[in-house]
Amino acid sequence: MNLRRNLKHFMYKIATNNIFSVLISVAVIVWIFFHGKGEDILDLTLFFALVLSFTLQLAEKMLAAAIKNWTEDERKLDSNYDKLVKRYVDDFIVYDNAEADAKALHNLHKLVKPNYGDKGEKIKTKYRFPVQLVALFHGTDMIIRDSSEMYEIPEALSAVSSELFEAHESSNSYNQLNIRVRDWGLTEQGFEIQTMRTTYFASLITNRAMDYPWSNGLTNRDVYQYGPFIESLAESKMSNHLGFNGFIKSSDGYIPFVKRNQIVSIGKCTYGDSIGASIKAKYALDSTTKELSKAGMEKAFVQEIKDELKIEPEYLENFNIKTGVIAAYRDFVEGGKPQLLIYAKTTLSKEQIEANFKTKLKEEILQKKRSSWDKELKELEDGSRILWIKTTELKELAIAPGLMMYKNKKLPMMPSASAAVVMLLWWMQERKDERD
Known part of the structure; x- marks a missing residue:
């Protein structure tokens, strides 16, 4: 067949x-x-x-x-991140590369000029990211207020939806049900997330086409996120599907970074964190009630780790939402899209993960050849090449919004991915057990 x-x-x-x-x-x-x-x-x-x-x-x-x-x-999506951060008045993430390797920072300066400080007086080690840190967690409880209500695309965007969808003609576009964040924030009880439903296609013509020109020359950003003040998630008209980045630490202290392929919807041929995905309804929603719970979200995290890095759940060290979700943030390259950041440990070594990844990847490549028409199969992983960085070397990285320098190696990255490294470092600084 x-x-x-x-x-x-x-x-x-x-x-x-x-x-x-x-x-x-x-x-x-x-x-x-x-x-x-x-x-x-x-x-x-x-x-x-x-x-x-x-x-x-x-x-x-x-x-x-x-x-x-x-x-x-x-x-x-606008790649002039310096211009983007100047468009909005907000406390975006600012990272000081003071502890970075001197040669790595020197090489970074050659490619990306520092963008933090007064005019004509930039601080040479600091970069500002078009990413807003909402909360850094340390065992914070998560509260989910879920609804089955479906997101509706604004009328103006519906009128140009076919134009906006053309922006993704080189990407693997596979529609599916996603979780939309209606609003979120810290409360006395924990971090509360109010959720509803959206589709991946809705996100493609809203968040992921923010700067694609309509036939009249306008863009989504011009109409819906023009600045200087940013809209809250409750005010936002975008699809805002919940995504996450994540880091997996091997038993011998390494973190994998994945070189993304040419058919992902954003960040083509850049380096991503260990995991980069959306919270998919097929994994997260209860099969009977169709509701989102903490257990369902946890299942979605674990399943994506399996899909993208081929690490089976039994090789994760007691991963759970309360200790595994370490930050919440918004990516303004994608119009303020909500993201969670996760951190997990595995009992597998770097070599074991690499060997298993290559074996499973060969099997999937063969399966894809047999079913080349199946777009869902192409969603299983973002890339096929892994770069390993020891956790003790993370603070030596020179990090900017669209680029990270590791020793002499240039690693192009989306701001959401490089900012995730910054947040991981901040989180580790406050946890003595994770510094070494």
Whole structure:
């Protein structure tokens, strides 16, 4: 059955990309070569001109697709993070690289100028991120107030939804039910999250297309998050699906960073944290009541660790929400999208995780080849390459919104991912048991 489906999808791609013309032309050339009488049947000069024309058209399509993929992220989300932080009046995250390795910081300065301080007097070690830290947790309880109400896209965005969806033409776009944060904040009882429902497609045309121009030249940011003051989640008109970044510490003290692939919706070919995902309803909601609970959210975290890093739940050291969720924050590259930050330990060593990851990845690659049409399968992991950094080396990193320097290695990152490293370092500084 899968073979038949794949064949149909393959034939469709051939039929819609002028490949039939090239294949037929090649077949004719082969026939002429073996029979040697082609000149009696057709004008070879004209024929080869047509072949060249078809081939150039195909090459043009392939080159255009590659360029669109390469430029997609910057077309839909503003990558001028310095300009972005100046647009809003808020206490965004500011990180001081005072303890960073001197060479790493020097190399970072060559690529990204410090953006914190008075005009003409920038503090050389400080960078401001377009990320708002809402709360840093230390065993804080989480309270979930859930509703099954569905998010509705604003009328103005519905009118240009087809335009906005084109912003993601090079990404693997697989729709699914997600959890929307209606509002959140610290209370006397703990950190309260008010949730409802949204879809991934709704987020693609709202949060993840904040700076993609409509046909009239406006953008989502111009209309809904123009500044200088930022809207609370309760006021926001965006989809605001709940996502999270996370760090997994191996038994021998390493943290994996994943090189993201070319089909993820944002951060193509950048480095992500150990885990970067959304809270998916298929994992988090109770199968009977369809409600979100702490147990369901915990299950979603654990399942994403399994999907992305191939670490089975039994190899996690007593992971739970109260001790495993270490921060809440909002990413203003994506219009104030809410994010949680998690931290987990595994009983597996770096080598064991790496070996298991490669083995499982080979199995999944084979499965994807058999079901190349299945977009859900492509969602299982963000990348196939891992960079390992020892926890004791984290403070030596030179960190800026879109870039992190590790020794002599340049690691491009989305601000949400690099800010997560900053928050992890802050959290570790306050926990003696996690400093070493």
